[in-house]
Amino acid sequence: MSVSTHHHHVVLFPYMSKGHIIPLLQFGRLLLRHHRKEPTITVTVFTTPKNQPFISDFLSDTPEIKVISLPFPENITGIPPGVENTEKLPSMSLFVPFTRATKLLQPFFEETLKTLPKVSFMVSDGFLWWTSESAAKFNIPRFVSYGMNSYSAAVSISVFKHELFTEPESKSDTEPVTVPDFPWIKVKKCDFDHGTTEPEESGAALELSMDQIKSTTTSHGFLVNSFYELESAFVDYNNNSGDKPKSWCVGPLCLTDPPKQGSAKPAWIHWLDQKREEGRPVLYVAFGTQAEISNKQLMELAFGLEDSKVNFLWVTRKDVEEIIGEGFNDRIRESGMIVRDWVDQWEILSHESVKGFLSHCGWNSAQESICVGVPLLAWPMMAEQPLNAKMVVEEIKVGVRVETEDGSVKGFVTREELSGKVSKYKNIC
Ligand SMILES: O=c1ccn([C@@H]2O[C@H](COP(=O)(O)OP(=O)(O)O[C@H]3O[C@H](CO)[C@@H](O)[C@H](O)[C@H]3O)[C@@H](O)[C@H]2O)c(=O)[nH]1
Numbered sequence: 188m189s190v191s192t193h194h195h196h197v198v199l200f201p202y203m204s205k206g207h208i209i210p211l212l213q214f215g216r217l218l219l220r221h222h223r224k225e226p227t228i229t230v231t232v233f234t235t236p237k238n239q240p241f242i243s244d245f246l247s248d249t250p251e252i253k254v255i256s257l258p259f260p261e262n263i264t265g266i267p268p269g270v271e272n273t274e275k276l277p278s279m280s281l282f283v284p285f286t287r288a289t290k291l292l293q294p295f296f297e298e299t300l301k302t303l304p305k306v307s308f309m310v311s312d313g314f315l316w317w318t319s320e321s322a323a324k325f326n327i328p329r330f331v332s333y334g335m336n337s338y339s340a341a342v343s344i345s346v347f348k349h350e351l352f353t354e355p356e357s358k359s360d361t362e363p364v365t366v367p368d369f370p371w372i373k374v375k376k377c378d379f380d381h382g383t384t385e386p387e388e389s390g391a392a393l394e395l396s397m398d399q400i401k402s403t404t405t406s407h408g409f410l411v412n413s414f415y416e417l418e419s420a421f422v423d424y425n426n427n428s429g430d431k432p433k434s435w436c437v438g439p440l441c442l443t444d445p446p447k448q449g450s451a452k453p454a455w456i457h458w459l460d461q462k463r464e465e466g467r468p469v470l471y472v473a474f475g476t477q478a479e480i481s482n483k484q485l486m487e488l489a490f491g492l493e494d495s496k497v498n499f500l501w502v503t504r505k506d507v508e509e510i511i512g513e514g515f516n517d518r519i520r521e522s523g524m525i526v527r528d529w530v531d532q533w534e535i536l537s538h539e540s541v542k543g544f545l546s547h548c549g550w551n552s553a554q555e556s557i558c559v560g561v562p563l564l565a566w567p568m569m570a571e572q573p574l575n576a577k578m579v580v581e582e583i584k585v586g587v588r589v590e591t592e593d594g595s596v597k598g599f600v601t602r603e604e605l606s607g608k609v610s611k612y613k614n615i616c
Contacts, residue, residue, distance in 0.1 A: 202312035213440035237271035260291035339574035409434035468542035475549035491605025
């Protein structure tokens with residue numbers, strides 16, 4: 188198959204986690220939209236069989252994007268058979284073996300590349316470090332994307348460059364330390380999640396990070412799902428520190444989501460409509476696709492919401508009633524709705540009834556909330572979420588932080604803290 192010289196073919200390869208898949212699919216949509224008048228671009232997305240249905244469904248408005256599945260590796264120690272997405276991992280402590288296993292896709296990826304029309308450029312996830320080797324073999328410029336914003340990248344780079352937390356005796360987990368390149372920002376060691384708390388696993392996690400960083404620095408560019416005006420000082424910092432590829436702000440990618448096409452309204456939208464008619468503001472509660480919340484913490488959250496007397500729509504992967512026991516659902520029948528389905532979060536956040544978002548501050552969720560003008564109650568749990576929460580609260584000033592009992596990111600949040608913050612927050616939103 189040949190293509191004209193004016194035609195571009197772009198390959199997208201997202202990491203197998205919905206928080207990473209969604210923005211890259213939105214980027215694919217954006218590319219096609221720019222070339223709608225004169226279709227001169229084709230887009231191919233690579234994934235694995237169990238991720239394909241979600242991707243095809245997400246792209247149902249854009250059937251011209253081709254999706255190719257490569258067989259996900261089998262018999263990986265610790266990874267249950269059939270798990271091809273971090274959402275299905277029994278624990279996020281398996282992040283390193285799961286991510287390492289993706290390298291076994293490389294031969295299939297390269298065999299398939301040979302059969303495709305010439306690729307103009309590739310955007311692959313930073314976690315799939317090995318795709319930069321494939322790109323080099325085929326002479327394809329590779330752009331890297333991690334799904335994170337420029338603020339968290341810049342703060343992490345500065346902390347790493349100045350070795351802020353490398354001296355073992357230097358800082359406790361929760362002691363605030365000034366970031367040298369951004370003296371108005373203070374961070375704590377626990378703001379930087381290395382994916383594991385086990386010392387024997389931290390070597391493997393560090394090695395994986397180093398491979399990912401190395402492949403990033405040799406990439407052609409860095410795509411950031413954000414916009415320059417939101418975090419210009421941090422975009423400039425990233426682009427002025429010399430040795431890395433230039434970063435390009437291509438967001439907010441959530442704005443590429445197509446308008447709803449007259450499909451039947453789900454029950455939670457009806458519920459939000461009803462709250463609008465009653466004139467009751469609603470707090471939306473959701474923690475993305477991979478946060479791990481213990482049953483004890485989940486109960487405390489439920490009681491905190493109940494105590495605060497706020498109207499809330501809570502989207503969760505857990506069976507709240509089974510964990511809390513009978514009675515809770517009856518008590519909150521008037522004020523709360525708990526949903527265990529996949530929802531259209533953008534549709535919920537855009538609803539007039541939703542006046543606040545209790546969020547883990549995954550970057551997609553935080554940016555979606557910023558875009559629709561819904562203030563955040565920031566409860567970061569892992570990955571770069573503590574930095575996103577800091578940005579939202581201290582930099583953009585569109586949120587209030589939920590504090591843990593011991594000040595650490597992984598610490599416990601009490602019902603009193605939650606109900607207190609929700610009440611305080613009700614007054615500002
Ligand atoms: O029922 C649901 C659940 C989620 N979403 C969407 O799924 C995405 C979730 O992404 P995000 O809010 O970023 O959360 P995570 O899934 O936790 O994201 C991971 O990936 C992000 C991007 O790299 C990181 O910022 C996070 O720390 C990391 O946990 C968002 O677009 C949501 O709108 C839905 O539409 N419906």
